[in-house]
Amino acid sequence: MTVGTRSTRLVIIRGDAASGKTTTALALRPELGAKVAVIHQDYVRRELLSNPDSRERSRDASVVIVATARQALELGYDVVLDGIFNLRDYSAPFERLHQEHIGSTAICQFDLGIAETLRRHAARPLGQVISEGKIREWHDGWQPLPWFDERRIGADAATADIVAMILSDLSVQRTP
Template sequence: MTAVGSVDTRLVVLRGDSGSGKTTTATALRPLLRAKTAVIHQDHFRRTLLAGGEKNSRSADAAALIDTVARQSLDLGYDVILDGVFNLRDYAGRLEQLWRDHRGVTRIYQFDVGFEETVRRHETRELRNAFTPEEMRAWHDGWQPLEFVEEGRIGPEETLPEILARIVADLREGSSSAVADSRRPKDRFADS
């Protein structure tokens, strides 16, 4: 692929099971980044833009569209926050290529809060009537790490302010290091 963004753009990927806190985190993180920040929600592509399509092709189609929008946003100078389940089947290859192609700082986090906690959190959301806990169980993947990078693992004990502080600190740390150093087979960012 082609290099995207600049040394000044930042890419944050928030992935994990439905109801784990990704969208809440993305929404709260946006004002802590630059004014020029794009938030790209997987749900928007799958539920709104591609609604009504066949489920398997809809997931693959959403992956392609999300990748394109993220790349274009980075090229336009936006920081980007990607928020979604981002299963390994449809997204691992695309996330790896985007991670390798991005010139700036990239941080990837996976929410690993357990099934019971995702259901508890789901009951507080506006989408609580959109799908049932039984449907959520069918989708629940649990911890499924990407192979090309050590993701930041976000557990159920972490509060939103703690998560936000951690991400902002990780982005600051990454900004002061050599970009080439962050493209090793395993990113130097590790679980803390």
Template sequence: MSNPTKVVSPTLVIIRGNSGSGKTTAAREARRRFGRGAALLEQDYLRRIILREHDSADIDPVAPAFITATARTALDLGYHVIVEGILHTQRYATVLHQLIGDHPGPAAVFYLDVSFDETVRRHLGRDEPIPVTPDEMRRWYTHRDLLDIPGETVIEETSTFEQTVTTILHASGLTTVVPQTPCPRRCPHCARKADQTTAATEVP
């Protein structure tokens, strides 16, 4: 009698840091390298575009609950999930701790620890800088705003882009897990692409 197939819970990855720390670019590249089967949830898009809500301590924001509920839904559907954003502990610590605590699978938390001056330099060097001033960035800046979770990985500003992405992929385990969602596992288009990749790497 064969053993039933073991269901493996997907991986949750949380990438945090101040504005201009490089977290968005690193998160996008990590997801690109993983491929289909990983969902990328960007705080700015969900809060600014979907909800059109200000990130303010003067209101009781909807975004923290909305972002973590979206992450939970994607995880339940079999997606590996990367959540990215400033995600200030003042407003997000409680819901992020709960999201991690409730998730039965592996979870990895990263914090890009970049000084204020370096965040401004990186911001001004973007191909398409977002319309914020250094003064606005200073008001948002919080020094080492860690979640204080066991195993939280702090990535220093001396880490190159390549080193940062590699650290995220390896420390989270995304380099070893496989997609669990239907498209990369079952769709004919993905199967053809996988066959083509295999054929291209075979030694004649």
């Protein structure tokens, strides 16, 4: 099975909480053109799905996110996915999506370290809602995908530079 067209682009932006994923996704959107779907894991997990079992909700979110991305690619949209996207629930579905997507794919992961993650989290509105302890509990650090040579984004990378790197990666397929 194939998905999308030769001209559709799939971007997956991964990383820990408060790392800059959504900021990057929103900055990338106008650079990709007029027909872009940005799919936020936070929205799917917090707003769309309601389930007190967080592990089950995470697995369900991976199904919803990949199905939505697949449909948007089929409709001719470029797709930007942003979220923590742990390996347990997302690696295999993302691998299938990447393998079946006939357009180009770019994947990057923010790796800021726990101190920078906590500093950034404290400065945003959710910093007042989600505790430092919860952020520490969720922090996974660098977890590279085993099937794709994703870009590692450090704490000193500027959003404009990350967007330029993603656009460059979309022109050359990166595989391990």
